[in-house]
Amino acid sequence: MTYRVGKYTLPEYSVLMSVYDRELPENLNESLESMLMQSYPPSDFVLVCDGKLTCELNIIVKSFQDEFKHIFHIVQIDENVGVGKAYNEGIKACKCDYIVKMDSDDISLPNRCLKQMTLFAVKPKLDIIGTYVEEFDTDTDEVVSVKKVPVMHKDIASYSKRRNPFNRQSVAFRKSFAEKIGGYSDLKMCEDYEFIARMLQHGAKGQNIPEVLVRYRIDENTVDTRKSWEHTKAFIRVRWIIHRSGYTGFRDFFMPCALQLGLFIFPRKFTRWVYRTFLRK
Missing domain, CATH: 3.90.550.10 (Spore Coat Polysaccharide Biosynthesis Protein SpsA; Chain A)
Structure with a gap:
């Protein structure tokens, strides 16, 4: 139709x-x-x-x-x-x-x-x-x-x-x-x-x-999943694959990976605040 x-x-x-x-x-x-x-x-x-x-x-x-x-x-x-x-x-x-x-x-x-x-x-x-x-x-x-x-x-x-x-x-x-x-x-x-x-x-x-x-x-588990080591490894791996393909420069690879590592290291409350304040609008 x-x-x-x-x-x-x-x-x-x-x-x-x-x-x-x-x-x-x-x-x-x-x-x-x-x-x-x-x-x-x-x-x-x-x-x-x-x-x-x-x-x-x-x-x-x-x-x-x-x-x-x-x-x-x-x-x-x-x-x-x-x-x-x-x-x-x-x-x-x-x-x-x-x-x-x-x-x-x-x-x-x-x-x-x-x-x-x-x-x-x-x-x-x-x-x-x-x-x-x-x-x-x-x-x-x-x-x-x-x-x-x-x-x-x-x-x-x-x-x-x-x-x-x-x-x-x-x-x-x-x-x-x-x-x-x-x-x-x-x-x-x-x-x-x-x-x-x-x-x-x-x-x-x-x-x-x-x-x-x-x-x-x-x-309540969403933030824990996003800051988990498993997710962090996958996050970095994918950006490395994209970087190696020639699509991104090194700064494009490094900056988001550094932020993700920070979210992994810092407390859960901080991670939740970052997601709601900067990564969501």
Whole structure:
């Protein structure tokens, strides 16, 4: 079915989501519902099951598969392979050239895909589109912060030298461009930033919609995860990979890594203050 906004015909799109056995069933249910009930609904929905799921998660998946059988497709991976490999399997299965990425515990607002596909239609040379993201407390539903990112491509390109210029929870991109650069790398953490940096390095054009269109869950453990040694190692490793590729200079590599090491070393209260004061707006 053709969907038009003014004089523009919107492109059809696939939704790409990956889930594994540690996801909470209620979060997956809310996430799936938020994407399948968009004001401009998807033509294709690819859910990658990264390893065997729990019985509760399988029940959720089966219920959506039965209700949306004409568009809902499952890619089953027998063993957990990690986000990067799971996304690559999902990208292969997506039927549309425009892919809207969705995490299995986030919530998309009803007009997210309408606004992203409208921008793709208005500016057909764009390859990546993101949005602002609202972080909310998963227990109280209280808004904690809004993560803003640069809007226009020039600012995105500059910002990308040190940080991800797109909120990973909000990204939509061209399948053809993603396949041209080889998809996601086989990284266990921070794979989204490496993927975006490689897209931009190879000439992808991007833009962000300066509006909150995705809600991102956080809880009392989020800060601990962000300042953990595992996350810190992954943070530094990805920036080193990007630096070695020639995309960034040494200062671009060193400065964010020094900040991350500081967040790892300093107390939890300080880390929380830095995130809310400087890394979120």
